[in-house]
Amino acid sequence: MTYVVGLTGGIGSGKSTIAKLFAELGVPVIDADIVARQVVEKGSPLLQEIVAHFGTEMLLENGELNRAALREKVFNHETEKQWLNQLLHPAIRTEMLNQLAQQRAPYCIFMVPLLIENKLTALCQRVLVVDVSEQTQLTRASQRDNNQLALIKNIMQSQVSRSERLQHADDVINNDADLSESLPQLKQKVLDLHHHYLQLAEKFND
Numbered sequence: 001m002t003y004v005v006g007l008t009g010g011i012g013s014g015k016s017t018i019a020k021l022f023a024e025l026g027v028p029v030i031d032a033d034i035v036a037r038q039v040v041e042k043g044s045p046l047l048q049e050i051v052a053h054f055g056t057e058m059l060l061e062n063g064e065l066n067r068a069a070l071r072e073k074v075f076n077h078e079t080e081k082q083w084l085n086q087l088l089h090p091a092i093r094t095e096m097l098n099q100l101a102q103q104r105a106p107y108c109i110f111m112v113p114l115l116i117e118n119k120l121t122a123l124c125q126r127v128l129v130v131d132v133s134e135q136t137q138l139t140r141a142s143q144r145d146n147n148q149l150a151l152i153k154n155i156m157q158s159q160v161s162r163s164e165r166l167q168h169a170d171d172v173i174n175n176d177a178d179l180s181e182s183l184p185q186l187k188q189k190v191l192d193l194h195h196h197y198l199q200l201a202e203k204f205n206d
């Protein structure tokens, strides 16, 4: 069985940046956001259920899910939101478990923005947190997402706090320093963790 390292961090912390460094070492990366999209992809049974419940306006012309229309349907409609979550959450969890079970590498990185919030730590053997200050989160996420400061602050509020996230961490990578200077250190840190995870994976499968 593959050893699962959950990789998490708040909005704009640098999860994708760190995941890429593991991928460069040949480590498989499973991205929870991609899994969440796959369960409602064009033609999927779940997408059909959404259309049966909310109507054909849930579909774009190309047959894909109209995410904006769905968001509108559940926005401020608690029962509809619950209906949707009860449909999606078990399916996403099952598909995550499927994809993790298919891995043949000694360990894999399971990148989940809401790992702690959604209690997906239960699917992981170890938790790696990418840690930055709140100021760094705001600066980087707003640079990336066209300065939507209020929206980013809202998202930060909806996520666990920095200190709570750190309490769940087995390993921490600090990513406050600018990549133009810190890339060699980050690569070294990832390489050290890689060796450590390979050892832990071997023990896990003994």
Ligand code: ATP
Pocket: 009, 010, 011, 012, 013, 014, 015, 016, 017, 018, 113, 140, 141, 144, 175, 176, 177, 178, 179, 180, 182
């Ligand atoms: P989200 O969950 O918000 O999608 P994330 O945690 O995956 O984000 P990244 O996409 O890796 O974070 O990084 C957020 C932004 O900050 C990106 O534009 C990325 O290029 C930039 N970034 C990440 N790390 C650094 C760094 N050390 N120095 C400068 N910029 C960085």
